[in-house]
Amino acid sequence: MRTDFQDVLVQFDEGVLTVTMNRPHVLNAFSDLMIAELTEIMETAAEDEAIRCVVLTGAGRAFGAGQDLAIFVQERSGDGSEATTEHLQAYHRLIFAIQRLPMPIIAALHGVAAGISLNIALACDLRIAADNARFTEAFARIGLVPDGGGAYFLPRLLGAGKALELALLTTEITGPEAERLGLISKCVPIAEFEAAVTALARRLAQGPTRTYALIKDLFAQAQDKDLAAVLQLEGTFQAKAIGTADHQEGVQAFLQKRPPQYTGK
Structure with missing residues (x-):
């Protein structure tokens, strides 16, 4: 993977790829380049x-403040509907890319996560936040509907009623409150944030990543199926899991009372 990006920083260490949105002067508000x-x-x-x-x-001080509105207004100076469609398609490609990752992806949230930045975080598998984090579906404040999958992810995480409340009232939620509601996996003190993110990422990186990919695929396919279909799907995926080297290693490690050494195979 190349590393000469302008609006994003990448770092790879011990199996963990850390991707940092790097427009701190505008609280990492999205530019077209950063999306790409x-x-x-x-x-x-x-x-x-x-x-x-x-x-x-x-x-810097935030996960992300949403769309860079200066850029958004400039894009709509011509044909507004066509520009909006193209703009959203770029976000949609990013969301699908996140969802289709075979390995786990963690959103590490500090400071504000607003609008599309929040919904990008919701597309990730796990979310860990510092206690200074603030979350808001800010779209209605400027007369817009939630995009970037907000209407898909929020009701599934919070339930329809609470999701609609957040979208209509653009209520700001703190890190501890987000953990209580189930919007994030864990909230930690800001002083412990970096260490907590590193520990979680390394734990996942050392795990049975082939199995993780199967779990992610199973859960994604199960969302729109009835119980009978899901049970049948489980059998298909379990057969794949049993055939992995990681399953064999996990069983042997359990029997030998030692830590497993997973390879992602």
């Missing part, structure tokens, strides 16, 4: 077996 660079990184990471976990975070 993030998409390239996610699509490339999906094909790289050396990458066993991805962390998505933001530089």
Whole structure:
């Protein structure tokens, strides 16, 4: 993977790819370039077996303030509907790239995560936040509907009622409150944030990543199926899991009372 990006920083260490949105002067608000660079990184990471976990975070004081409105207004100066469609398609490609990653992806959240930045975080598998984090579906404040999958992810995480409340009222939620509601996996003190993210990422990177890919695929396919179909699907995926080297290693490690050494195979 190349590293000469302009609006994004990448770092690889011990199987973990850390992807940092790097526009701190505007609280990492999205530019067209940052969307394109993030998409390239996610699509490339999906094909790289050396990458066993991805962390998505933001530089400076925030995870992300949403769309850069100065750029958004400029794009709509001509044909507004056509420009909006193209703009959203770029976000959609990024969201699909995140969702299709075979390895786990963690959103590491500090400071504000607003609008599309929040919804990009919701597309990730796990979310860990510092206690200074603030979350808001800010779209209605400027007369827009939530995009970037907000209407898909929020109700599934919070339930329809609470999701609609957040979208209509643009209520700001703190890190501890987000953990209580189930919007994030864990909230930690800001002083412990970096260490907590590193520990979680390394734990996942050392795990049975082939199994993780199967679990992600199973859960994604199960969302729109009835119980009978899901049970049948489980059998198909379990047969694949039993055939992995990681399953064999996990069983042997259990029987031999030692830590497993997973290879992602």
